[in-house]
Amino acid sequence: MPDVRTHEPDDHDNAYSGLLVNDAHWAFGTDFEDPLAGVDTTVPDGVDPATLATYCLMLGDDALVLSQRLGEWCSNAPDLEEDIALSNIALDLLGQARLLLARAAAADPSQVPALPDGSPVPDEDRLAFFRDARQFRNVRLAEVPNGDFAQTVVRILLFSSWRLALLDRLSDPLTRSRDAVLAAVAAKGVKELTYHRDFAGRWFLTLARGTEESRRRLLAGLDELWPYWAELFETHDIERAAALAGVGVDPAGVAADVEAVLDQVLMASGVDRPVLPPVVGGHDDPGHHEHAAHQGRDGVHTEALAELLAEMQVVARAHPRGQW
Known part of the structure; x- marks a missing residue:
């Protein structure tokens, strides 16, 4: 039997040799490769690294939080096909979040939470699991609790229509982001979000033209989420x-295009645009009456986000040095 004390890590003469390599991984990760390995992450000339990083955090947090919400549908959707579809949408958004958080960390490492020495947690996971709700920059549409399936269809339609327009601008040759990393992430995301919007649009039409009960639920979901719509364009x-x-x-610059798409869906479905005031302030805004303009991008959120993060982050925070 070979002497394991002198065993070379690259000697593969038995099935256990790989276990002798000192290559610690964070026990709670899903992929231990750097998502930006081999990519030039140099910040473009004239661009403030903190601004680029925070902007990527905004887009990344949007995707991460909604991914977590949609993941709650796993095994709970109306049938197997929709269960798989919602899980795939959640995974698409999780992939976008990972790339965007990694880009933020590379642009401005000072925004990455510090952890105990010896912790193997990669930067994108530090940003996901070791920030508090006040540090998250996502829009509040992404964080509100799930209602029924009809409400989830409405949320995916609103979110994907808006996000698709943003990422299309970031990746289009005529308006492409000067940051090559962000432009590449956006180009990948456009393909995914096109499917997300199509999935939600078809279901919106089906529910609106279905039974009296399906239409009632759809309209209730639209009314529930509509107050968060205006925030997307501020x-x-x-x-x-x-x-x-x-x-x-600038999200205000895509408002007309997104509204036009949404109007087409509403018209085809025979649904009127809701007339409801937007939500202002938030649970985490101690002066939300005096600072009504503060919203998700400012770190002002509904109480639901803190509850979501508590569940999402509990194991990671309990074991920041967890290795295998």
């Missing part, structure tokens, strides 16, 4: 700065 200072630097998109 420009945060970071989004404005990123757009001026040529690396981001």
Whole structure:
């Protein structure tokens, strides 16, 4: 039997040799390869690294939080086909989140939470699991609790229509982000979001034209989520700065295109646009009456986000040095 004390890590003469390599991984990760390995992550000239990083966090947090919400449907959807579809949409968004958080960390490492020495947690996971709700920059449409299937269809339609327009601008040759990494992530995301929007649009039409009960549920879901719609197009200072630097998109600039798409779906479905006031302030805004403009991009969220993060982050926070 070979002496394991002198066994070379690259000697594969038995099935256990790989276990002798000192290659610690975080026990709770899903993929231990750097998602940006081999990619030039240099910040473009004239671009503030903190602005680029925060902008990527905004887009990444949107995807991460909604992915978590849609993941709650696993094994709970109306039938197997929709169960798989919702899980796939959640995984698409999780993949986008991982790339965007990794890009944020590479652009401005100072935004990555510090962990105990010896912790093997990669940067994108540190951003996902070791920030508090106040540090998340996602829009609130992504975080509100799941209702029924009809409400989830509405949320995917609203979110994907808006996000698709943003990522299309970030990847289109005429308006492409000056940050090559962000442009590449957006190009991949456009293909995924096109499917997400198509899935939700077809189901929206089906439910609206289905039974009296399916239509009632759809309209109830639309009314529940509509107050979060206006927030998607309100420009945060970071989004404005990123757009001026040529690396981001001003969401107000895509409003007309997104509204036109949504109007087509509503018209085909025989559904009127809701007339409801937008949500202002938030549970985490101690002065939400005085600072009504504060929204998800400012770290002001509904109480639901803290509850979602508590469940999502509990194991990681309990074992920041967890290795295998």
